[in-house]
Amino acid sequence: MAEKHVYIEPVTRIEGHAKVSIYLDEKNKVKQARMHVVEFRGFERFVQGRPYWEVPVLVQRLCGICPVSHHLAAAKAMDRIVGAKKLTATAEKVRRLMHYGQTFQSHAMHFFHLASPDLLFGFDADPAIRNVFGVVQKHPDLAVQAVKMRAYGQEVIKATAGKRIHGTGAIPGGVNKNLSLAERDVLLKDVEQMVAWARSALGIARDYTTAHLKELAPFGSFDSNHGGIVRKDGTLDLYDGRFRVKDAKGSMVIDQLDPMKYLDHIAEEVRSWSYMKFPFVKSLGPGKGWYRVGPLARINVCDRIDTPEAEAARVEFMKLTDGKPNNITMAYHWARMIELVHAAEKIRDLLHDSDLQGADLVVKGERQFEAVAVIEAPRGTLWHHYRVNENDQVTMANLIVSTTQNNEPMNQAVMKVVQDHISGKAEITEGMLNHVEVAIRAYDPCFSCATHALGQMPLVVELIDVHGNVIEKRGRA
Amino acid sequence: MSTTCTRMMVIGYGNPGRLDDGLGPAFAERVTDLRLPSVTVEADYQLTVEDAVRIADYDMVLFADASVSGEEPFFCRPVVAVKGTEFSSHHVAPEQVLHLAASLFGVTPQAWVLGIRGYEFDEFGERLSEPARQNLDQAVKFFQDAANSGWQLLADAGTGHGQAQTTTTTRMQ
Numbered sequence: 001m002a003e004k005h006v007y008i009e010p011v012t013r014i015e016g017h018a019k020v021s022i023y024l025d026e027k028n029k030v031k032q033a034r035m036h037v038v039e040f041r042g043f044e045r046f047v048q049g050r051p052y053w054e055v056p057v058l059v060q061r062l063c064g065i066c067p068v069s070h071h072l073a074a075a076k077a078m079d080r081i082v083g084a085k086k087l088t089a090t091a092e093k094v095r096r097l098m099h100y101g102q103t104f105q106s107h108a109m110h111f112f113h114l115a116s117p118d119l120l121f122g123f124d125a126d127p128a129i130r131n132v133f134g135v136v137q138k139h140p141d142l143a144v145q146a147v148k149m150r151a152y153g154q155e156v157i158k159a160t161a162g163k164r165i166h167g168t169g170a171i172p173g174g175v176n177k178n179l180s181l182a183e184r185d186v187l188l189k190d191v192e193q194m195v196a197w198a199r200s201a202l203g204i205a206r207d208y209t210t211a212h213l214k215e216l217a218p219f220g221s222f223d224s225n226h227g228g229i230v231r232k233d234g235t236l237d238l239y240d241g242r243f244r245v246k247d248a249k250g251s252m253v254i255d256q257l258d259p260m261k262y263l264d265h266i267a268e269e270v271r272s273w274s275y276m277k278f279p280f281v282k283s284l285g286p287g288k289g290w291y292r293v294g295p296l297a298r299i300n301v302c303d304r305i306d307t308p309e310a311e312a313a314r315v316e317f318m319k320l321t322d323g324k325p326n327n328i329t330m331a332y333h334w335a336r337m338i339e340l341v342h343a344a345e346k347i348r349d350l351l352h353d354s355d356l357q358g359a360d361l362v363v364k365g366e367r368q369f370e371a372v373a374v375i376e377a378p379r380g381t382l383w384h385h386y387r388v389n390e391n392d393q394v395t396m397a398n399l400i401v402s403t404t405q406n407n408e409p410m411n412q413a414v415m416k417v418v419q420d421h422i423s424g425k426a427e428i429t430e431g432m433l434n435h436v437e438v439a440i441r442a443y444d445p446c447f448s449c450a451t452h453a454l455g456q457m458p459l460v461v462e463l464i465d466v467h468g469n470v471i472e473k474r475g476r477a
Numbered sequence: 478m479s480t481t482c483t484r485m486m487v488i489g490y491g492n493p494g495r496l497d498d499g500l501g502p503a504f505a506e507r508v509t510d511l512r513l514p515s516v517t518v519e520a521d522y523q524l525t526v527e528d529a530v531r532i533a534d535y536d537m538v539l540f541a542d543a544s545v546s547g548e549e550p551f552f553c554r555p556v557v558a559v560k561g562t563e564f565s566s567h568h569v570a571p572e573q574v575l576h577l578a579a580s581l582f583g584v585t586p587q588a589w590v591l592g593i594r595g596y597e598f599d600e601f602g603e604r605l606s607e608p609a610r611q612n613l614d615q616a617v618k619f620f621q622d623a624a625n626s627g628w629q630l631l632a633d634a635g636t637g638h639g640q641a642q643t644t645t646t647t648r649m650q
Contacts, residue, residue, distance in 0.1 A: 061494025133560045136580045151527035
């Protein structure tokens with residue numbers, strides 16, 4: 001009897017394209033489940049030969065979802081290239097404000113518009129209402145908050161980067177503008193409301209998780225390593241720090257990794273069935289060295305948060321697992337909302353800091369020819385590595401993005417959900433397939449960025465028997 | 478149609494790093510240079526949910542995007558609010574932005590999609606192809622003529638180009 005393959009394509013309410021293949025035997029038992037990325041990686045070639053000072057603007061073209069993270073990661077790398085060891089207070093704080101604005105809008109967007117339909121209506125709910133428009137209809141107040149939070153974050157970006165598209169705020173060695181008093185006052189007007197709404201969103205995520213803990217704890221969950229950057233004292237820092245990895249029990253695997261030495265500790269495995277690579281900690285090998293990144297991992301690896309409401313929330317969050325790393329996939333949502341509050345608190349604090357109106361914007365030093373920078377993008381750790389020649393041209397670029405580091409974890413989550421909710425069932429329903437997507441969405445993946453998509457690749461949905469014959473074509477949407 | 482106190486928002490969207498996908502932002506830039514009264518211009522990589530907030534204060538909205546099929550040099554057709562079911566921040570259609578604006582803020586601006594025909598999309602590069610640039614010139618002229626007509630040209634835009642698709646409806650799915 002023929003084996004059956006079930007495909008979910010495209011996976012919905014994520015950024016970019018992905019496909020899930022589920023291989024069933026004749027009794028509908030799962031043999032294998034994989035999340036494929038079917039686009040081609042090619043962006044690094046695009047920046048080769050370009051002058052280094054253009055790179056912070058060019059990399060924003062990777063995709064429109066988190067251009068600020070790429071903009072700042074590239075700018076941080078180019079700081080090293082121009083020998084700027086320490087930025088001015090104004091430059092660093094303007095960049096941080098931009099970064100927290102990005103985090104704020106991205107996390108609000110994901111929680112309310114991409115994840116909340118599953119949480120508010122249930123994983124099995126009718127897909128006709130289990131979407132953002134269903135949220136608008138049933139919870140209009142939440143929907144209004146969400147779009148206004150997103151809009152506020154975008155205004156922070158616009159005020160610091162210059163504009164939403166082609167932002168040029170961060171330049172090698174600093175920034176090209178400060179935050180004017182007029183811009184500050186516009187943002188100050190609504191910041192307390194943003195903190196309040198973020199606090200409310202955190203409450204929703206926390207209460208949902210604790211109320212449904214019995215179902216959520218095993219859902220797509222598994223033990224894993226966790227990675228993120230922290231300061232020297234272990235404090236969470238989304239803009240700058242050194243990489244730390246803890247294992248599933250909380251033991252330190254890597255700490256205070258100098259970004260320039262990342263290749264000594266991190267490698268990327270290539271597998272024939274996906275364009276997206278599989279990063280891992282070298283000392284543990286590809287089988288055990290893969291790690292999660294993003295909000296859950298960051299909260300797991302840091303020792304504290306330097307804003308009071310987010311820190312109180314982190315302490316409460318860690319109590320759930322007695323201070324050990326939380327390996328519950330669905331806890332990503334709660335962790336993400338802790339960071340939403342943190343970002344709102346940081347924006348508020350920075351807006352009251354007069355350094356933002358300073359005039360000392362750029363520093364330079366001894367020219368360098370290679371640089372690595374690391375930053376925490378909303379979806380997780382983001383690495384930018386460049387070499388620049390004596391003619392100021394980029395000769396090599398390598399980017400490891402958040403979703404790539406979450407590649408193996410998302411595959412693990414898919415396999416776990418498929419085994420628990422699909423394997424052996426006589427009929428496979430839309431609700432079952434949505435369970436798989438719910439697990440993937442917890443990571444807030446962005447595949448456009450992860451694969452550096454170069455055009456739209458043709459997508460094929462096929463059922464193939466043991467002899468390699470296509471027996472059926474089937475789509476999810 | 479009277480222009481008295483009529484507030485128009487133009488949103489040009491697309492990725493200027495993907496050749497002709499940058500037609501929308503290029504259109505926004507050209508319209509900005511026209512300095513037309515009562516016209517506000519925004520450019521972005523794609524439409525997003527907060528565009529519902531942006532358009533809430535306007536009487537009319539023009540969504541300008543690159544078109545991968547349909548008439549040359551461009552098409553212009555009215556759009557109305559439509560509730561969708563699939564959603565990502567890569568893929569919010571003009572109809573969905575209008576639906577959000579109506580649902581959340583109770584506003585229903587008149588709206589049109591301007592699809593400027595492009596030809597080259599499948600590689601990185603910050604330039605427009607020459608035919609796309611010529612189409613852009615004509616789209617800008619159309620918009621300026623529409624402004625000079627008190628937006629009557631937009632009011633006259635028919636619905637005969639419904640099959641033409643913009644990059645949002647084809648490439649972002």
